[in-house]
Amino acid sequence: xAKLPDGTPLPGKLFVVEGIDGSGKTxxxxxxxxxxxxQGYCLAFSEWNSSPVVKETTKLGKKxxxxxxxxxxxxxxxxxxxxxxxxxxxxLKAGAIVVADRYIYTAFARDAARGIPPEWLRQxxxxxxxxxxxxxxxxxxxxSLKRILTGRPALKYYEAxxxxxxxxxxxxxxxxxxxxxxxxxEDLVREYGLTVIDAALPLVKQQxxxxxxxxxxxxxxxxxxxxxxxxxxxxESLYGRYLxxxxxxxxxx
Numbered sequence: 001x002a003k004l005p006d007g008t009p010l011p012g013k014l015f016v017v018e019g020i021d022g023s024g025k026t027x028x029x030x031x032x033x034x035x036x037x038x039q040g041y042c043l044a045f046s047e048w049n050s051s052p053v054v055k056e057t058t059k060l061g062k063k064x065x066x067x068x069x070x071x072x073x074x075x076x077x078x079x080x081x082x083x084x085x086x087x088x089x090x091x092l093k094a095g096a097i098v099v100a101d102r103y104i105y106t107a108f109a110r111d112a113a114r115g116i117p118p119e120w121l122r123q124x125x126x127x128x129x130x131x132x133x134x135x136x137x138x139x140x141x142x143x144s145l146k147r148i149l150t151g152r153p154a155l156k157y158y159e160a161x162x163x164x165x166x167x168x169x170x171x172x173x174x175x176x177x178x179x180x181x182x183x184x185x186e187d188l189v190r191e192y193g194l195t196v197i198d199a200a201l202p203l204v205k206q207q208x209x210x211x212x213x214x215x216x217x218x219x220x221x222x223x224x225x226x227x228x229x230x231x232x233x234x235x236e237s238l239y240g241r242y243l244x245x246x247x248x249x250x251x252x253x
Contacts, residue, residue, distance in 0.1 A: 012092035048102035109184030
């Protein structure tokens with residue numbers, strides 16, 4: 001079950017995916033989301049750095065290259081706090097399932113890679129709900145780089161870690177930055193007991209493992225009222241967010 005920082009249990013479930021760029025975590029979360037919706041569960045989705053409160057500030061800061069490691073960290077913390085208050089916590093209190101594409105561990109790994117003290121980061125995010133399961137999709141750095149860089153025209157300034165002066169070459173800087181983040185995640189596995197999934201395994205095998213792990217935690221989670229067309233689609237594994245705009249009742253998740 002998900003828990004408040006003081007250990008108080010919440011009715012809902014919080015499933016989190018983490019990993020370096022190119023780990024395939026977002027694909028796995030999308031598959032998991034479709035499956036859970038098909039099973040009739042009420043879901044809320046939250047994505048890193050998506051709060052409208054800081055969206056324009058982040059965009060402007062990146063465009064003008066104004067963001068220092070500290071300001072970057074604080075903006076992400078503000079984004080997370082807003083999403084926790086408006087999205088995740090209300091859903092968890094209602095008994096729904098929340099799925100999160102990145103969570104506090106992203107800040108712990110990325111911000112630490114930019115030189116922010118780990119103890120400071122843990123204090124800043126001390127209000128965060130404890131996840132039911134936090135997955136870490138482990139992928140070799142070489143495979144990650146191949147997935148991200150193949151056919152890509154250019155890397156963005158902060159994405160490549162060029163603000164850290166690791167290298168003047170964007171691709172070399174990106175690799176060095178990703179290696180720092182990867183090491184941060186490996187440390188977090190030991191510190192927080194993240195559930196490791198081998199992201200080099202076939203996609204279907206990874207999804208089977210994810211579903212098997214979360215299945216025991218689904219008992220008591222809030223379910224939506226079933227309808228005939230949803231049951232048919234779920235039976236055929238066809239239900240997904242792409243159907244919401246063309247089928248009636250798509251918003252009743």
